Amino acid sequence: MSTPESPRTPLDLGLDGGALTAQLVDFPSVSGDEAALADAVEAALRPLPHLVVDRYGNNVVARTRLGRPERVVLAGHLDTVPIADNLPSRVEGDLLYGCGTSDMKAGVAVQLRIAATVPDPNRDLTFVFYDCEEVEASRNGLGHLARERPEWLQGDFAVLLEPSSAVVEGGCQGTLRAEVRITGQRAHSARSWLGDNAIHRMAEVLGRLAAYQPRRVAIDGLEYREGLNAVRIEGGVAGNVIPDLCTVTVNFRFAPDRSVAEAEAHVREVLQGFEVVVTDSAPGALPGLAHPAAKAFVEATGGEPRAKYGWTDVARFSGLGIPAVNYGPGDPNLAHKREEHCSLQAIAECERQIRSWLTS
Template identity: 80%
Template sequence: MSSSNPTPLDLTLDGGTLTARLVDIPSVSGDEQALADAIETALRGYPHLSVDRHGNNVVARTNLGRAERVVLAGHLDTVPIADNLPSWVEGDLLHGCGTTDMKSGVAVQLRLAATVPEPNRDLTFVFYDCEEVEASRNGLGHLAKDHPEWLAGDFAVLMEPSGGMVEGGCQGTLRAQVRLTGVRAHSARSWLGDNAIHHAAEVLTRLENYQPRRVEIDGLEYREGLNAVRIDGGVAGNVIPDECVVTVNFRYAPDRDEVDAEKHVREVFDGFELTVTDFAVGALPGLSQPAAQAFLEATGGQARAKFGWTDVARFSALGVPAVNYGPGDPNLAHKREEYCSLSAIAEVEDRMRAWLTS
């Protein structure tokens, strides 16, 4: 799948400059080939790494016979560009699409791959596509299905933006549609119909009165949330609608499984027709694992819960404890004004380098 003229990358550049180079290679979900080609070509130039490729997913590994193997993973794709390329620098801030989510983290991975030839743990570097779109296209999922041995390890770090703090586990997510029905009629004779949109009021009232759960796991507090994210209804400006659909999203703590999460949502909307349309299970933080404890100590000793779903859940399903740790601010992900601190990139790299060489 490699193109004949991949964009060259110099992995000896400092982390901030390398991030800018990555950002300036557009890689919106589904269009990651140029960036994957450039990364594959650069990594093949280092004899201490073995490099494999599957689609637009690139995996590089050391094979030093260490007692422990750590997987460092990051996705190559970004959300659609919003007039924020090419990248530009203002003071300590690098602006541009993907700076935070998550080319700064990918730059740290590449720097470590190139400049730590004899780490104290064997390392696997995973660069994968299509994280920002539907789960069926996720490159890490394809690797887990087709080459699970490439992802084997004792511990994994997702270089997702976390503000330079370890974020343990991740929430699960469930989407469902609540369907309301009525009787269609002319709006001038509304008493002959039954307005389905009006029936949505009870659904919205239940959501407004909903008390989300907070739960502590491994010392981290996860906050759940159940919210309406879309309402569809209406036929024409002079018609009483006979159908309305409220789409809800349940973000749940990782102590729930898929069955429990769905049961809870159905209990909230008891009496209504509900169809689950999408789900992804969460991941427990796993901070009690020795490898996770060592990583936590090396990166400052502080951790918080991950609000949102990330691919740590895929590693958890493979039996590999995983955390999120990267230089970007997660609150800036997907924003038009996305940026990342250059000093934060350097700090995350320095901490991980110390962890892998001390």
């Protein structure tokens, strides 16, 4: 299936949050193909006189310079997972459907609305729009900014507008991907006894993963649930050949009380006796809700904080020494689904809450 072409219509920051989200969704921006959307975001922000706008690659950063005693970073990624026949966007009642509506173009729309309509906030603001969040950590645009332009990210507190149903979600899980490889011996399938079937031998690995009992752990009053799962399997060369190689990719989502090294050691323990090659990893982040800025944000937005299931860039902000929370209008349970959608009312409410926090 061919990818829809990006529209050439400029982003209109005067639209309400739902309509602006629809505009953003209709810019296809699968990871690695965010340039057109980054261009549109940059073009929409540069005319605003209260912002200084910079760009590095497909990452756009806009900042106020009002001399306030506190600086808050509002961050969101521009990319989406691959399109699943869910573009262009469409509205049904209160729901906006389309790739990226929930994860996380609704959050990006809130960022843009605040950037355009709150020229005199009670805190200095930094708006960060970055690429390649949905792929391996080495490509993450926020990571590139942290390494190459760290001064652009300086702040006292950060809000990542990842989908959280407009409730603060603290911290995040860590993530680790690894490949389990089993070799065998090729043979003609009509003489299978002369070979050693690598796919069949993978059954023990799959059995261990199916029987795995994930840990639940409470941290600062929030419960994190771990998971160790097979997410991909490859093997076989032809319909008449006994396969001599089978590879299973596993993904371990671990609570933030484990380090990456501890997570790797755990995976190797579960799969002891098999070849395990770690291909990608990123640490989690502790909730940090006791920090004064985080406590103030929770009080301002209301609701009962929850643990974030999934990895987000709060971990990267935490690594920079900046306390951060997840707070966005999307429903995290709808992320990456073919039927992904977001409530228009939730977008408006999230924008209202953040606006009130920044102007009261």
